[in-house]
Amino acid sequence: MKILIGSKNPAKIDAVGSVFNNDNITGIEVPSQVSAQPVTDEETRRGAINRAWRCVSESTCDIGIGLEGGVMTLDGQLYVTNWGALASYDGTIITAGGARIQLPHNFSAKLNQGLELGDIMDEYAKRQDVRKKEGAIGIFTNELISRKEMFVHVVKLLKGQYNFSQK
Ligand SMILES: O=P(O)(O)OP(=O)(O)OP(=O)(O)OC[C@H]1O[C@@H](n2cnc3c(O)ncnc32)[C@H](O)[C@@H]1O
Ligand SMILES: [Mg+2]
Secondary structure (H helix, E strand, O other): OEEEEOOOOHHHHHHHHHHOOOOEEEEOOOOOOOOOOOOOHHHHHHHHHHHHHHHHHHOOOOEEEEEEEEEEEEOOEEEEEEEEEEEEOOOOEEEEEOOOEEOOOOHHHHHHOOOOHHHHHHHHHOOOOHHHOOHHHHHHOOOOOOHHHHHHHHHHHHHHHHHHHOO
16 A cells, blocks of 8 residues: 655654555655644644645545644643544545643643743753654653654554454
């Protein structure tokens, strides 16, 4: 199958590559049509769906995959949240949510100033491009789970549901 991923972020591309390991995979830059920093589950999921559809409409492929990270608040606690969407040329759309883990309380003020989580993480961890490597999930799980591994789980949920829908 020819699969397009709506991102050039290696954490996302490598995750798709390890689940669809016999397929032809390319990452392309597409607009998420949501904020650079989604702040609700609804917005994050919508970004993933928009990226997936954009891949399918932009170029010839069998499947488009959108993966989106965001933040959200539950009972006053800030979390990093993750969503994935798979769109197929026949009009099928499949979605799945990924892991959420809590973020430090003082991140809310930085986000309100307009900073993206990716930049906040680089400053916090004193590293570069955390978003393309271990991710917030890697830093805050002491590197037990990386951003790629977290997206692998989301992509498996998408692939499994897609296979079920094709039966
Ligand atoms: O190039 P794209 O595909 O846009 O990749 P991205 O790293 O910007 O990722 P998202 O747009 O999906 O995420 C929206 C924002 O949230 C940040 N973010 C989400 N999850 C993160 C994580 O685990 N670690 C670091 N930043 C994260 C990300 O860097 C962005 O600033
Ligand atoms: Mg982004």
